[in-house]
Amino acid sequence: MAKEGELNKSLFQHTDKSLLDDKLTTKKLEINLRRNKEQDNVDELDLLSSQFNFEDCRDEYWNPEKYSLLYATPLWHASSPSQKVLLNQLYWVAYYSQIISAEIATIFLNQTSAAGLYSLEDFRLVCDTLDLESSQERGHIHAFKTISEQVEEKLFGHRLFTYPMKNYATETMIFQNTNRVKKFWKSIQLNAYNLLSSNNAFIACQYFTVRGLRTLNGKIVQHELSQFYENHKDKENAPIPSKISYHHFLDESYHFNSSSIIGHDVVHTLKAPTKFESAIANLGIQGCQLDHQNFNISVNGIFWYEPAVFPVIYQILRSPYFEYDHVSALRMMESCFIQENQAMHLAYETHKIAKESYQQYVSGLPYLSKNNREMKYMTRASIEQYIKINKRAFKGFEDKSEQYLYSNFSRGLPRDSSREREQSESRLKLF
Ligand SMILES: [Fe+2]
Numbered sequence: 001m002a003k004e005g006e007l008n009k010s011l012f013q014h015t016d017k018s019l020l021d022d023k024l025t026t027k028k029l030e031i032n033l034r035r036n037k038e039q040d041n042v043d044e045l046d047l048l049s050s051q052f053n054f055e056d057c058r059d060e061y062w063n064p065e066k067y068s069l070l071y072a073t074p075l076w077h078a079s080s081p082s083q084k085v086l087l088n089q090l091y092w093v094a095y096y097s098q099i100i101s102a103e104i105a106t107i108f109l110n111q112t113s114a115a116g117l118y119s120l121e122d123f124r125l126v127c128d129t130l131d132l133e134s135s136q137e138r139g140h141i142h143a144f145k146t147i148s149e150q151v152e153e154k155l156f157g158h159r160l161f162t163y164p165m166k167n168y169a170t171e172t173m174i175f176q177n178t179n180r181v182k183k184f185w186k187s188i189q190l191n192a193y194n195l196l197s198s199n200n201a202f203i204a205c206q207y208f209t210v211r212g213l214r215t216l217n218g219k220i221v222q223h224e225l226s227q228f229y230e231n232h233k234d235k236e237n238a239p240i241p242s243k244i245s246y247h248h249f250l251d252e253s254y255h256f257n258s259s260s261i262i263g264h265d266v267v268h269t270l271k272a273p274t275k276f277e278s279a280i281a282n283l284g285i286q287g288c289q290l291d292h293q294n295f296n297i298s299v300n301g302i303f304w305y306e307p308a309v310f311p312v313i314y315q316i317l318r319s320p321y322f323e324y325d326h327v328s329a330l331r332m333m334e335s336c337f338i339q340e341n342q343a344m345h346l347a348y349e350t351h352k353i354a355k356e357s358y359q360q361y362v363s364g365l366p367y368l369s370k371n372n373r374e375m376k377y378m379t380r381a382s383i384e385q386y387i388k389i390n391k392r393a394f395k396g397f398e399d400k401s402e403q404y405l406y407s408n409f410s411r412g413l414p415r416d417s418s419r420e421r422e423q424s425e426s427r428l429k430l431f
């Protein structure tokens with residue numbers, strides 16, 4: 001007789017391997033799920049976002065100083081103390097807008113992967129873990145969205161980094177080197193991958209290697225963001241966004257553990273992959289590498305394609321908070337993005353650290369191609385290449401830069417409504 005919940009080997013089964021036979025992995029999963037349930041930060045995050053009022057913390061830093069928009073660039077050095085505070089807060093908005101996008105995808109993929117894994121005996125524990133994590137991600141998104149949208153609305157009256165809720169099958173990197181054809185192709189690939197992961201346990205497990213890599217990148221930055229609150233002299237009165245960074249990081253450390261256990265340990269309880277399954281697994285990692293092949297100085301720590309951020313930076317420089325005119329805004333952008341400066345070295349260093357940690361993370365996975373094991377696409381990044389790309393893109397950007405003052409359709413978002421346009425125009429009169 002099998003113990004309750006275990007694979008019943010006296011009856012016919014499709015497999016003789018059971019996850020529950022691997023006592024060590026099961027124990028790790030049980031502990032991770034139990035502790036995550038006990039520490040779940042979603043109620044605290046809901047409370048914090050409901051209490052958020054931008055006016056209460058608009059004069060303070062929300063992150064350690066180096067986590068500021070365009071930190072260590074000529075713009076940063078030319079900024080007044082109050083402009084630096086704004087750049088610090090906008091880093092928070094920009095950074096977590098990207099995290100929202102990643103977590104929208106995570107919720108969907110947790111669910112399709114759980115569907116794929118639940119087709120095996122004994123995977124209830126894994127699927128319960130994923131259910132809890134999905135509901136936590138919804139709480140995280142709610143907190144990030146509440147703060148980011150309030151800030152953009154109050155300061156600019158329109159979106160800069162945020163976006164209306166979107167489908168999971170869109171570019172995860174919200175500032176990407178893309179166009180309509182690439183976007184369409186990406187959504188086909190994602191939909192195909194999802195269909196495969198919900199039907200195939202090995203591919204479902206592979207998603208966790210990709211998720212682990214993405215979380216690894218997040219962990220590097222989010223740990224430091226959480227330290228701002230951790231080291232704050234007056235914790236109770238610390239700015240709410242810094243408290244959110246802290247509580248989010250607590251939940252995420254459990255997500256990283258589960259990615260690691262599922263992607264590294266659970267996968268061994270499955271049959272060895274077929275050539276097709278290995279090829280799909282490699283495509284998944286390659287997709288992650290391609291998403292992370294660039295570094296940028298606007299938001300050091302997120303691997304956006306810099307030219308895609310130009311319109312937003314231009315709008316910020318032309319806003320009443322910086323008061324640059326058209327020509328001086330473009331000249332400042334040139335000196336930030338095209339002339340070698342300290343920020344480029346810092347961002348390149350972050351990218352290098354991420355690449356090395358990814359290489360280490362995938363080193364024990366035998367089915368990975370050389371390209372993926374060595375993170376070849378990420379290895380191509382260099383400061384020379386970064387400047388070359390920016391120089392080329394900047395020429396085209398200069399000609400149409402002024403149009404970005406009136407709209408935010410640079411990212412393929414819908415045109416502003418006539419009301420928003422009117423608001424943009426009336427704000428423009430202030431400049
Ligand atoms: Fe999260």
Ligand SMILES: [Fe+2]
Pocket residue numbers: 106133137252255
């Ligand atoms: Fe997460």
